[in-house]
Amino acid sequence: MGRSIEDGCYNLLTYQSTQVLDILLEKKVYRAHKSITFANEYQALIDLLHLKCECPVFACVRGRPQCADGRVSSSVLLTLRVPQEFVKLTEFSAWADLLYVMKSANIVYSTLAELQLSSDVDTRQIHRALHSLKEQRPLDQYEKPQAVLEEIRPEWLVSYKKLLKG
Numbered sequence: 001m002g003r004s005i006e007d008g009c010y011n012l013l014t015y016q017s018t019q020v021l022d023i024l025l026e027k028k029v030y031r032a033h034k035s036i037t038f039a040n041e042y043q044a045l046i047d048l049l050h051l052k053c054e055c056p057v058f059a060c061v062r063g064r065p066q067c068a069d070g071r072v073s074s075s076v077l078l079t080l081r082v083p084q085e086f087v088k089l090t091e092f093s094a095w096a097d098l099l100y101v102m103k104s105a106n107i108v109y110s111t112l113a114e115l116q117l118s119s120d121v122d123t124r125q126i127h128r129a130l131h132s133l134k135e136q137r138p139l140d141q142y143e144k145p146q147a148v149l150e151e152i153r154p155e156w157l158v159s160y161k162k163l164l165k166g
Contacts, residue, residue, distance in 0.1 A: 004063045004139060010087050011158075012080040012147050014059035020152065021076045021160055030152040032057050040109045041102045045095065045148070048133045049088045053150040061145045066092070079158045082149065092144040094132035101126055 004011055016030075023030045032055035035042050042055055049056075059080065060066040102109065139145060 011062040012059040024154045057149040059147040077161045080156045088148040092146045094129045098129040
């Protein structure tokens with residue numbers, strides 16, 4: 001299972017809490033709750049990608065370069081095998097740019113049309129990030145792909161590894 005994609009499924013890695021693992025082991029679907037810190041930015045991403053969730057779940061594509069591992073508040077590495085139709089890909093740098101611009105300029109999100117028009121910051125940077133995030137491309141066209149999911153289903157769990165604290 002070393003390849004990024006096989007048989008129409010992405011091989012993904014995501015760091016989550018032990019509570020997420022418990023939900024999956026109980027054969028229940030995990031859906032992330034709304035983020036207080038990034039509610040505004042996540043809502044923009046949800047709208048861009050046409051997701052049906054309160055909060056996206058982020059993962060890395062196995063075997064591809066990655067920028068973040070998500071270990072800050074997490075203690076379990078989940079290996080998932082997710083059918084392509086449930087995965088949205090984004091370029092990590094485009095998402096990081098949009099996140100940074102929205103946070104630093106204190107942009108209040110209500111709709112994508114408004115976001116594109118309301119800012120004192122470099123609107124070209126926002127437009128580039130928005131275009132990149134919206135456009136779904138083949139995996140090999142991403143430098144550092146980030147997988148975005150609406151949920152994690154228990155049947156997608158291939159393996160898990162609990163990480164030592166400290």
